[in-house]
Amino acid sequence: RRGRETTLASRRFVSMADMHQAALEWTITAENWSGPVEVITALDARVINQGVARYRELEGRHLHSVTSRTSSSDTISLIAQTRQSRIYVAEAARTRVYGESGALETDRSLYQMEDYIHQTLGFNLQQGQSIRVEKLVSFYTSHDQAINEPLTNAEKAVGRFGSFDEALDHHRRAWNELWDDCDIRVPNDDRVQFLLRFHASHVLQTCSPHTADLDVGVPARGLNGEAYRGHIFWDELYIYPFLNFRLPRITRGLLRYRYRRLDEARALARDAGYRGAMYPWQSGSDGKEETQVVHLNPRSGLWEPDMSQNQRHVSAAIFYNIWHYLQATGDTDFLLSAGAEMMIEIARFWSSIAHFNPTRDRYEIHGVMGPDEFHEKYPDSHEPGLRNNAYTNIMVAWLMNIAAGLPDQLPERRRRSLREQIELTDQEIETWKEMSRKMYVPFLADGVISQFEGWENLEELDWAAYREKYDNIQRLDRILRAEGKEPDRYKLLKQADTVLLFYLFRQNELKEIFERLGYSYTSETLRKNVAYYDARTSHGSTLSFVTYAGVFLEIDLTTSWDRYMVALESDVGDVQGGTTAEGIHMGVMSGTLDIVQRSYLGEVIRDGILYFNPKAIDHLRGLNLPMRFRGLLIGVTLEDGRLRVGAEVDSLNRSVKIGVGDQVREIRSGESYTFDL
Incomplete structure (x- = not known):
């Protein structure tokens, strides 16, 4: 205004050293003028969720105002309550102004409502002079421990905070400790190095050391976006391996989120007519099923049925996560206190959802969806789910073998008390052993594993025609439905399904599983399945690039690295065309970190020994x-x-x-x- 030139330098952070602290600093310099300045410092509970376009017709305001107040001349505070869960959330902000010789006296005026409060700070600025404005904020909720009530504690804490620079120093030191444990160094590729650190920083912000003591899971889109409404899915499968080998205490805390909701998983199974623990596809605060029953297709603008709650494989993923955490840590305390009970109850669920087919002399599982997600049911059928998804059945065969031997790994007293507590019988264990040998796996005529029973009856899609017609066909399900067609009718996949098996298990592990089941597994099994399904996958999920980067390692190093780079660039480059703005993808970020150890270093644990089999890249x-x-x-x-x-x-x-x-x-x-x- 009027030719005035002003420089504003801003620094801000949410503290890694103190989970209740955030800070903002402005340095204001008058380059060619002198005069009065006013700065407004505010707290606002009127915020709404509107970061995801397709959610904007839904309720976006989630806070009820309670009160705002001032506790001292330089401090304002505010408390609100979440509308559904009724959690109190409080903030207090202390704002001070500093000149070259120290703190400055300022004129302060107050504007206040129940859900908003601000102070206006007035002071004079001389040409060439720099003034610093420091805003230190404390944050508490009614779920925090060792507090009286959130608002009082927020005000007390902010009054005790030191300066911005002191808080920043503590923040930096906390991050330096994390990098000592977590930094993957790649000295010969600057771009890869940057992206690995970028991904690690997001993973560590969402799954920080503070997480270990909280009752939280890992939201699929981290903490910086509203997509999926903060729900917890199966993405843990890709997230935990990185944490297991660096910050296992965090993994332990996240697994306890699942353990605390074990009773809800039991209730979910019971309500569906099953036994054991059936974890929900989307989990939230209390562990009940949060999956929507309709979703908006942005291509057609229509609300369509959503059957994804039938992705029961999430329970197998939780079993897998527990087992691999135990292998990496040797945490027998967790096994005894929570792990064994969860694993046994998950096995019990799978034995109840499966049924024995005497004609085949095999166990089968019907009415489920695999990881693919494009196939929710059979064409023209009104019944949800599919028969004998190969990924699900093979995962069940694997986990049943482990579950059957699990009681014998427990000390005698714990084994006896657990069996009595959950009424585990010898007959159940014998059934699990039999299922580990007799799960049904469908195959196509050429020996390729069939994604599910009846896959061979689906139609081939004209991929070339769709690539020519559309710029991006990753979400073919939305494209086909907008054209009035059913994705269920075609041989196509959103992401790795059968192929995921080759990512989660080594070749010798899969060979052992298949041979125990009485099926052939040869040196060509991996290559044939990857070639078949890669040609029919749209990679509509960033997780798919992670999986295929891992499985191509055994086939073609160049293709593996190409897929890996797509995964690495997926959020920075927003390869899905707008989804990154809705929230980063925790699975792909952590998955790209895990691939370095799992695939390129060839990490695997056998008989308590950590093996490496590095690839020359x-x-x-x-x-x-x-x-x-x-x-x-x-x-x-x-x-x-x-x-x-x-x-x-x-x-x-x-x-x-x-x-x-x-x-x-x-x-x-x-x-x-x-x-x-």
Whole structure:
């Protein structure tokens, strides 16, 4: 205005050191003028959710106002209550102004409503002079521990905060500690390095050390977007492996979110006519099924039926997550207190949803959806679900084998008390053993695993025609429905389904599962299935790029890396055309971190030994990353045909066994060993 030039420098952060603290600093410089300045500092409970276009017709305001007030001359505060869950949420803000010689006196005026409050700060600014405005904010809810009530605690806390620079220093130190445990270093590819750190930063903001003590799960879209309404899905399958080897205490806390909702999963199974624990496809505060029954197709503008709650495989994913957490940590306390009970109840659910077909002499599972999501039912059928989804049935065969042996891994007293508590019988365990040997898996004529029974009867899609007609065909389900067609009618997939098996299990593991089931598994099984399904997958989920990057590793390193780069760029580049603005994708972000260890380093745990089988990829030359295995922090470095493993000095003098090929070495605290590859 009137030729005035002003420089505004802004810094802000939400503290990693103090979960109740955030801070904002403005530095205002008058370049060519002098005069009065007014700054408004506010707290606002009138916020609404409107970040997702297709949700805007739904209720977006979720706060009831309670009151606002001032507790001191430089502090304003406000408390509101969430409308549905009735949680009190309070903030207090302390705003101060500093000149070159220290704190400045300012004129302050107040504007106040129940759901909004602000102070106007007035002061004079001289040409060439810089003034700093610091706003420190505290945040409490009625769910917080060791508080009286949220508003009073917020006001007390903000009064005790130090300066912006002091708070920022604590924040930086907390992040430095996290990077020591979590930084994956790739010295020969700057772009990959940036994206890995970008993804790790988002994962660690959502799943921070503070998370471990909270009753929370992992929202599929993190904490910075409104898509999926904060619900927890199966994305944990891709998220936990990175945390297991770095911050296992966080994984443990997140798994306890599932354990606390075990009774709700039991009730969900019981209401559906099953036994055991059937976890919901979408979980929220209390663990009940939150999946919508209709969803908006943005291409047609129509609300369409949504049957995705039939993705019962989420329970198998939870079983898988518990088992692999235990393998990485050796956390017997969690196994005894929560893990075994959850795993057994999940196995009990699968034994109740399955039925024995005497004609085939096999167990079958009907009425479910696989991870694909494009197929909710059979064409022209009014009944939801499919018969014998191969991914689901094979996961069940695997978990039944583990569940059947689980009671024998428990101490005698715990085994006896758990069996009595949940009324587990020997007959159930015998059924699980039989299911591990007799689950039905459908195959196509050429030996390819059939995604589900009846897949061969579906029509082939003219992929070339659709690619020519549409710029982006990732969401073919929406395109087809907008054209008046059923996706259920065609051989197409949104994301990896059958192929996901080759990502979650090593070749020797799958061979063991298949042979126990009495099916053939050859050196060509992986290649044939990947080629068949890749040609029919639209990759409408970013998770699909992660999965295919992993499975192509055994087939074609170049294709694997190409898919990996798509996954790495997916949120930064918004490859789905607008979904990143609705919230980042936690699964793909954490999945790209896990692929480095799972696939490119070839990490696998067998018989308590951590094995590596690295792949020669030039982009990862010099790769260095920390991993925490069975409580001991190790550093892994890959360079010049060698793999070096070094253990930190540990006061408990722990040791771990590390293997590369046929070489196995026990590495103790403070020791290192270099393997020739």
